[in-house]
Amino acid sequence: MAVSTRDQAVKVAAAPEARRRFSRRRFNQALTGYLFALPWLIGFLVFTLWPMVYSLYTSFTRYNIIGEPRWIGLRNYRNIIFSDPSFLKALENTFWMVIVKTPIVIVAALTIAILLSLDLPGERGFRTIVYLPNVLSGVAAIFLWQWILAPNGLFNAGLELIGVRGPAWFTDPNWTKPGLVVMGTWWIGSQVLIYLASLKGIPKSLYEAAEIDGANGWAKTRYITLPMLSPTTFFLVVTSIIGTFQIFETAFIIAGAAGRDVALGGPSQSLLFYVFYLYNRAFGKVGAGGLQMGYASALAWILFVIILIVTLIQLWLARRWVHYETDGR
Amino acid sequence: MRKTDSKWAWRRPVMALAAALVVLAALPFGTAQQGQIPLNPEVSGDIEFWHFWGSPVRRNAVRRVVAQCQAELPNIHVTETFKPFGDIWTANIAAVAARSGMPDVIVADRLQLPRDAADGIYQNLGELAEADGVDPAAFWDFIWDQTLYEGDTYGLPFETDVRVLFYNKNVMAEAGLDPENPPATWEELWAAADALDVWNEDGTLARMAFFPLYGNVGADLWAMANGHDFVVDGHPVVDDPAVAETLEWMKRWIDRYGGWAETQRFLSQYGAAPNDAFMAGGVVMKVDVAGYNSILNFYRPSAKLADGSTANMDWGVSLPPYSERPATWSGGFTLSIPTGAANPEAAWEFIKCAASRPGQVSWARDTYAIPSDISAARDPVLMADPAWGFFVDAMEVGINVPFVPAYSNWIEQLNQRLESVWTGDVTAAEALSAAQAEIDSIIQQNQ
Numbered sequence: 001m002a003v004s005t006r007d008q009a010v011k012v013a014a015a016p017e018a019r020r021r022f023s024r025r026r027f028n029q030a031l032t033g034y035l036f037a038l039p040w041l042i043g044f045l046v047f048t049l050w051p052m053v054y055s056l057y058t059s060f061t062r063y064n065i066i067g068e069p070r071w072i073g074l075r076n077y078r079n080i081i082f083s084d085p086s087f088l089k090a091l092e093n094t095f096w097m098v099i100v101k102t103p104i105v106i107v108a109a110l111t112i113a114i115l116l117s118l119d120l121p122g123e124r125g126f127r128t129i130v131y132l133p134n135v136l137s138g139v140a141a142i143f144l145w146q147w148i149l150a151p152n153g154l155f156n157a158g159l160e161l162i163g164v165r166g167p168a169w170f171t172d173p174n175w176t177k178p179g180l181v182v183m184g185t186w187w188i189g190s191q192v193l194i195y196l197a198s199l200k201g202i203p204k205s206l207y208e209a210a211e212i213d214g215a216n217g218w219a220k221t222r223y224i225t226l227p228m229l230s231p232t233t234f235f236l237v238v239t240s241i242i243g244t245f246q247i248f249e250t251a252f253i254i255a256g257a258a259g260r261d262v263a264l265g266g267p268s269q270s271l272l273f274y275v276f277y278l279y280n281r282a283f284g285k286v287g288a289g290g291l292q293m294g295y296a297s298a299l300a301w302i303l304f305v306i307i308l309i310v311t312l313i314q315l316w317l318a319r320r321w322v323h324y325e326t327d328g329r
Numbered sequence: 330m331r332k333t334d335s336k337w338a339w340r341r342p343v344m345a346l347a348a349a350l351v352v353l354a355a356l357p358f359g360t361a362q363q364g365q366i367p368l369n370p371e372v373s374g375d376i377e378f379w380h381f382w383g384s385p386v387r388r389n390a391v392r393r394v395v396a397q398c399q400a401e402l403p404n405i406h407v408t409e410t411f412k413p414f415g416d417i418w419t420a421n422i423a424a425v426a427a428r429s430g431m432p433d434v435i436v437a438d439r440l441q442l443p444r445d446a447a448d449g450i451y452q453n454l455g456e457l458a459e460a461d462g463v464d465p466a467a468f469w470d471f472i473w474d475q476t477l478y479e480g481d482t483y484g485l486p487f488e489t490d491v492r493v494l495f496y497n498k499n500v501m502a503e504a505g506l507d508p509e510n511p512p513a514t515w516e517e518l519w520a521a522a523d524a525l526d527v528w529n530e531d532g533t534l535a536r537m538a539f540f541p542l543y544g545n546v547g548a549d550l551w552a553m554a555n556g557h558d559f560v561v562d563g564h565p566v567v568d569d570p571a572v573a574e575t576l577e578w579m580k581r582w583i584d585r586y587g588g589w590a591e592t593q594r595f596l597s598q599y600g601a602a603p604n605d606a607f608m609a610g611g612v613v614m615k616v617d618v619a620g621y622n623s624i625l626n627f628y629r630p631s632a633k634l635a636d637g638s639t640a641n642m643d644w645g646v647s648l649p650p651y652s653e654r655p656a657t658w659s660g661g662f663t664l665s666i667p668t669g670a671a672n673p674e675a676a677w678e679f680i681k682c683a684a685s686r687p688g689q690v691s692w693a694r695d696t697y698a699i700p701s702d703i704s705a706a707r708d709p710v711l712m713a714d715p716a717w718g719f720f721v722d723a724m725e726v727g728i729n730v731p732f733v734p735a736y737s738n739w740i741e742q743l744n745q746r747l748e749s750v751w752t753g754d755v756t757a758a759e760a761l762s763a764a765q766a767e768i769d770s771i772i773q774q775n776q
Contacts, residue, residue, distance in 0.1 A: 064448050066668065079774060152598055156594075167590055168590040168594055168597075172593070265745060267748035270748075284422075284448065287736075291448050
């Protein structure tokens with residue numbers, strides 16, 4: 001619709017007949033558009049918007065999903081923020097993962113992507129290998145890693161070769177989260193792929209110009225590759241932080257290994273991540289009072305606010321380090 | 330232990346008469362026995378039965394119970410469905426909330442039953458039980474009481490378990506200990522371990538005499554054996570010298586074997602039966618539920634001896650070693666009807682059949698779960714195994730921890746702090762006072 005409002009107004013005044021025809025056509029077009037979007041719209045309204053609105057409502061209630069919600073005002077929020085040590089523990093664990101895992105994953109993905117972009121022999125084979133873990137089912141892979149990181153598993157056997165007595169990864173509260181980070185660096189295939197695509201998009205002329213100016217390999221990486229990749233890095237940082245905030249199934253499976261009660265959140269709650277805690281509250285596995293959907297809803301909304309704030313901070317910080325070719329900086 | 334002044338007591342003669350009449354009327358299906366709940370073979374319908382017994386031994390055992398009840402209730406068709414432990418209840422809750430897709434009969438966790446009843450997950454079976462003359466005195470008292478919420482039952486007790494010490498007699502004899510007199514106290518246990526532990530030349534562990542956390546056991550049972558009652562006047566108490574002492578005792582075992590990481594490394598060499606640490610010879614004594622006996626019977630493991638030879642493993646059972654008093658505890662399951670189930674009448678008939686004496690004896694014979702029906706527990710078929718009587722006797726030292734409505738899951742506050750004690754990051758006293766503070770605060774929030 002490249003017709004401005006003023007143009008329309010002129011036409012409308014000049015020809016009411018044309019206006020009717022026009023608005024009819026416009027209406028039909030809109031209708032067709034909405035009809036095409038309808039399946040998605042219904043899905044969004046019924047399965048996303050409505051549950052969100054309803055969960056906002058239930059967060060102010062005591063609700064066990066079987067009976068009717070009972071209004072209790074801000075009590076869930078007050079209890080969570082002022083008198084729930086498990087909430088603080090879950091936040092601490094989650095932030096630990098966000099702060100430790102995100103940079104490691106980004107740096108590892110970037111390094112591998114740069115290596116893969118060097119056009120060395122066997123590059124295609126390596127690319128396949130790096131992406132392969134993403135093809136495997138998550139749960140099966142977690143079980144595999146439980147075996148690799150068993151106290152006398154493959155990983156510790158490797159450490160033993162260089163004279164290091166490896167820790168009891170998933171049973172020692174001090175090592176469970178590092179274990180997850182080790183495991184997480186295995187799943188960087190999609191990040192590597194995104195980086196690779198961006199790397200291929202950097203104009204060769206920039207490097208040639210730098211070479212003429214006498215830049216060495218590091219200088220080219222530092223002053224051309226990294227700035228040119230910064231929008232990609234920004235995207236990956238934002239998505240991986242959000243993903244880490246929502247970590248669930250790895251913790252769920254590992255915390256429940258060897259017949260342990262999932263609700264305990266792993267050894268000394270060291271795997272009690274935010275969403276995992278939320279699940280345990282919702283299905284009445286922790287705390288008093290049975291199924292606590294209201295409490296869990298309040299936890300979900302607090303997480304929403306936290307992720308929103310963290311993302312806004314990143315958007316604000318991005319202005320200082322993300323380089324877009326079009327914005328002239 | 331039995332209740333004599335039960336409000337149901339007057340009903341017993343009436344019930345016996347009714348039972349006799351019903352059984353007479355249905356003579357081809359059985360003879361009058363104690364523990365037999367009258368069935369109504371006229372009731373018809375299809376019912377779905379969810380359980381979590383997937384191992385070869387248990388799956389067949391549950392099929393046998395279903396087959397028996399199908400014979401007694403010819404108009405009811407039972408479909409038994411396996412769901413993984415844990416998930417079974419989450420799936421049921423989701424179905425009950427959605428008001429569709431729940432089974433007609435489900436195996437429910439007895440220790441959580443009152444709380445689930447309060448949440449409206451299961452149907453109140455009080456009236457049905459009363460109408461059919463179900464006799465609470467037929468069951469162990471504490472077991473029946475655990476099925477009650479506000480005075481009504483929400484599930485007929487099906488099986489129960491009991492924690493006992495299993496020990497490897499061959500290895501005991503080889504180490505010069507009397508295989509007929511296993512350690513009874515904590516001191517004897519520690520002394521026996523001196524004879525039973527084996528270390529490799531490089532200083533790593535080759536065989537562990539005993540580990541207080543290996544098997545179906547935790548700090549709670551050991552604290553009970555150290556004389557601690559967890560619920561005092563309806564309030565959970567974990568911050569107590571007896572518990573602190575227990576945790577320190579457990580920590581001494583961990584340190585004996587080189588610390589938390591080393592013990593985990595050692596135990597992780599072993600897997601599930603028949604490669605578990607007890608059957609594979611890594612641990613000489615373990616606490617487990619009586620049902621472990623059926624697994625030992627099934628696999629018939631061999632014992633590794635010091636000279637490199639092997640022999641058929643001869644194992645013994647005794648009470649868990651204690652410090653202050655012999656103690657054990659029993660969990661177990663009920664058969665319950667989820668709220669909104671399509672066919673509660675037929676479901677109830679099936680439950681009565683499975684929970685009555687023949688059903689429970691059949692189940693116990695295969696699985697070594699203890700029947701919750703007292704007369705069934707001493708059925709001659711079961712007593713034919715010389716070890717069986719011991720399991721039933723062990724029930725007598727069982728400690729029943731009362732249900733705390735304001736916070737039924739209070740033990741999580743203790744359990745979630747234990748690994749930090751084992752690694753030495755916090756002391757037992759610190760962990761206990763933190764756990765107690767949290768229990769008190771949650772109970773206050775809920776009152």
